[in-house]
Amino acid sequence: MSTAPNAPLTLAAIFAMCPALPPLSSLALRNQVFTHRSYAARPTNVFEDNPSNPTVDNESLEHLGDSVVNLIATLHIQALYPHLHVGPASKIRALVVANSHLASFAQHYLLHYHLRGNMSQQLTLQASFPIHADLFEAYVGALFQEQGLEPVKEWLSAVLTPSIRLAYQVIYHAYGGPPPSALASSIFPSEVPSNVPPVSPPLPVTDDSGCTSLLNQHFARQH
Amino acid sequence: MSTAPNAPLTLAAIFAMCPALPPLSSLALRNQVFTHRSYAARPTNVFEDNPSNPTVDNESLEHLGDSVVNLIATLHIQALYPHLHVGPASKIRALVVANSHLASFAQHYLLHYHLRGNMSQQLTLQASFPIHADLFEAYVGALFQEQGLEPVKEWLSAVLTPSIRLAYQVIYHAYGGPPPSALASSIFPSEVPSNVPPVSPPLPVTDDSGCTSLLNQHFARQH
Numbered sequence: 001m002s003t004a005p006n007a008p009l010t011l012a013a014i015f016a017m018c019p020a021l022p023p024l025s026s027l028a029l030r031n032q033v034f035t036h037r038s039y040a041a042r043p044t045n046v047f048e049d050n051p052s053n054p055t056v057d058n059e060s061l062e063h064l065g066d067s068v069v070n071l072i073a074t075l076h077i078q079a080l081y082p083h084l085h086v087g088p089a090s091k092i093r094a095l096v097v098a099n100s101h102l103a104s105f106a107q108h109y110l111l112h113y114h115l116r117g118n119m120s121q122q123l124t125l126q127a128s129f130p131i132h133a134d135l136f137e138a139y140v141g142a143l144f145q146e147q148g149l150e151p152v153k154e155w156l157s158a159v160l161t162p163s164i165r166l167a168y169q170v171i172y173h174a175y176g177g178p179p180p181s182a183l184a185s186s187i188f189p190s191e192v193p194s195n196v197p198p199v200s201p202p203l204p205v206t207d208d209s210g211c212t213s214l215l216n217q218h219f220a221r222q223h
Numbered sequence: 224m225s226t227a228p229n230a231p232l233t234l235a236a237i238f239a240m241c242p243a244l245p246p247l248s249s250l251a252l253r254n255q256v257f258t259h260r261s262y263a264a265r266p267t268n269v270f271e272d273n274p275s276n277p278t279v280d281n282e283s284l285e286h287l288g289d290s291v292v293n294l295i296a297t298l299h300i301q302a303l304y305p306h307l308h309v310g311p312a313s314k315i316r317a318l319v320v321a322n323s324h325l326a327s328f329a330q331h332y333l334l335h336y337h338l339r340g341n342m343s344q345q346l347t348l349q350a351s352f353p354i355h356a357d358l359f360e361a362y363v364g365a366l367f368q369e370q371g372l373e374p375v376k377e378w379l380s381a382v383l384t385p386s387i388r389l390a391y392q393v394i395y396h397a398y399g400g401p402p403p404s405a406l407a408s409s410i411f412p413s414e415v416p417s418n419v420p421p422v423s424p425p426l427p428v429t430d431d432s433g434c435t436s437l438l439n440q441h442f443a444r445q446h
Contacts, residue, residue, distance in 0.1 A: 060312070063301075083273070
């Protein structure tokens with residue numbers, strides 16, 4: 001996808017460069033991705049499920065997806081910048097895979113609209129960045145489980161390319177390079193990953209946002 | 224490879240279950256894996272190499288290999304224990320991929336015998352567990368680069384299986400399960416990863432250990 005030369009870039013412009021979300025064929029995997037652990041309201045601090053009564057939430061897919069995202073980010077940073085030393089490469093990766101940044105991709109793809117959890121926690125589920133980052137990682141984990149590394153790598157590398165290029169500017173500046181662009185500074189305001197999101201969580205009304213989202217907006221306006 | 228039923232297991236017995244090390248075809252990759260950063264003695268805190276004069280040491284392969292080991296350990300723990308919750312799965316992985324544990328596989332495969340670095344640091348290179356863990360990860364990174372995920376996954380999953388089973392016992396005990404076996408406790412004495420190695424670094428005389436190793440043993444005896 002091409003953008004006009006010298007067009008002002010924003011996070012929205014980065015999202016415009018994102019390829020379409022690859023679909024998940026397996027209905028069982030989709031259900032698992034979009035189930036937050038609050039849905040079954042199981043006790044915490046459990047070692048292992050009884051095999052006859054397994055938990056079907058997205059935690060183990062998120063755990064897998066976290067490793068997949070990490071590997072693909074590492075590979076793609078090395079591919080884009082083959083002469084980069086390991087110290088700055090780690091710092092660039094830390095910015096790109098930070099919860100606050102990954103959450104924004106979950107929101108771009110509207111993954112959070114489909115997340116089901118405990119009814120009393122719907123507002124939290126729709127507004128929490130760590131939950132959205134986990135959801136993005138769970139989707140990546142499910143894609144990896146269904147399709148293997150190569151298709152996920154191709155898609156996710158394209159998703160992360162603009163972010164890696166901006167994070168590179170920020171970290172290069174910390175090593176004495178020129179100041180980063182205004183866009184890079186606004187998306188990565190510090191060379192240390194932040195838990196503060198770069199954008200506010202969107203809660204728009206859309207055809208597919210459903211009743212829960214409308215309710216959440218109603219409650220949000222009360223506060 | 225089979226072991227006698229009820230045979231007393233030791234770390235050596237775990238090593239006996241390790242499959243052979245898959246060879247690296249590329250001479251350039253082999254050279255890179257076995258070159259410690261002290262060999263070129265470059266300044267630290269560098270952002271990026273000049274493309275016309277790249278660093279050829281194992282740091283970027285180690286950085287890649289670290290992500291590959293992490294992904295394969297995550298996948299194999301989930302394959303062996305599909306009903307494990309994420310908290311204990313993370314703890315088992317932390318034990319298995321700890322530097323102190325990965326270093327022992329570098330030593331089993333005698334990778335450290337082939338490591339070249341600054342002459343004045345040969346003794347450190349031959350005895351340092353973090354350097355041996357990095358070397359193992361660099362080898363995994365190079366294999367991944369040359370052969371892709373599947374062959375590395377097949378080999379490394381077999382390497383890590385006994386360790387995962389022992390770490391499972393240790394972490395299960397921390398969640399109220401039965402006490403771990405004597406072997407599990409001796410290899411993973413704590414449920415928190417340790418930087419203290421489970422075994423002393425071997426410095427044996429073998430046909431392929433070469434002159435450097437003999438010299439190191441000589442120096443070691445002086446202290």
